[in-house]
Amino acid sequence: AQSVTQLGSHVSVxxxxxxxxxxxxxxxxxxxxxWYVQYPNQGLQLLLKYTSAATxxxxxxxxxxxxxxxxxxxxxxxxxxxxSDAAEYFCAVSDFAGYALNFGKGxxxxxxx
Amino acid sequence: xxxxxxxxxxxxMGMTNKKSLKCEQHLGHNAMYxxxxxxxxxxxxxxxxxxxxxxxxxxxxxxxxxxCPNSSHLFLHLHTLQPEDSALYLCASSQPGYFHEQxxxxxxxLTVL
Numbered sequence: 001a002q003s004v005t006q007l008g009s010h011v012s013v014x015x016x017x018x019x020x021x022x023x024x025x026x027x028x029x030x031x032x033x034x035w036y037v038q039y040p041n042q043g044l045q046l047l048l049k050y051t052s053a054a055t056x057x058x059x060x061x062x063x064x065x066x067x068x069x070x071x072x073x074x075x076x077x078x079x080x081x082x083x084s085d086a087a088e089y090f091c092a093v094s095d096f097a098g099y100a101l102n103f104g105k106g107x108x109x110x111x112x113x
Numbered sequence: 114x115x116x117x118x119x120x121x122x123x124x125x126m127g128m129t130n131k132k133s134l135k136c137e138q139h140l141g142h143n144a145m146y147x148x149x150x151x152x153x154x155x156x157x158x159x160x161x162x163x164x165x166x167x168x169x170x171x172x173x174x175x176x177x178x179x180x181c182p183n184s185s186h187l188f189l190h191l192h193t194l195q196p197e198d199s200a201l202y203l204c205a206s207s208q209p210g211y212f213h214e215q216x217x218x219x220x221x222x223l224t225v226l
Contacts, residue, residue: 032212034214036217041219041222042219042220043117043119043203043205043217043218043219043220044203044205044217045217046214046215046216049214051212090156094212100146100158100161100169101158101215102158103155103156104155105154105155106155
């Protein structure tokens with residue numbers, strides 16, 4: 001089965017600093033990978049997805065992620081954090097058997113002034 | 114209404130009550146999902162419906178009963194719940210297939226007393 005591991009349940013950055021949220025995947029077949037964001041009291045919103053096209057994927061709100069097969073990673077980055085980026089971020093991988101998504105435990109991003 | 118809507122947004126119920134959660138998607142999708150999001154736990158897939166047919170039941174207790182009368186509507190019927198069932202219940206929809214992203218509703222915050 002496909003799975004993802006998010007390293008770091010909490011990440012704190014200063015406003016304007018680089019954001020790096022880590023995700024490693026486990027899959028015996030080429031994976032389809034997703035990053036979602038969840039703001040307080042809201043559902044999940046898709047940031048970006050990787051579906052075996054370009055390895056560098058650009059998403060909404062200035063986020064991007066790079067698929068690295070050799071490292072089995074799909075880390076999420078943003079060059080300059082904004083206060084509005086404070087939220088919970090989830091990495092997910094498609095479960096080919098069940099047509100569903102397997103989510104990581106999430107990383108809470110705190111942005112300080 | 115656009116996207117995925119869920120009602121009610123908040124629900125408090127006793128252990129002997131019967132209630133239902135409703136989800137409606139306005140995206141023309143044919144797959145719908147129920148997820149449970151508890152504090153300190155990853156998102157847990159509960160049920161998957163493809164073209165109104167249940168294709169996955171992720172070992173969910175029988176006190177949770179899903180219903181999908183058509184591709185646009187999904188219900189979760191609740192009865193004799195336990196306090197540990199208190200959580201955020203998220204509905205999602207997508208086109209069928211493992212490479213399609215899922216679109217989430219805002220969730221129903223359920224508290225079982």
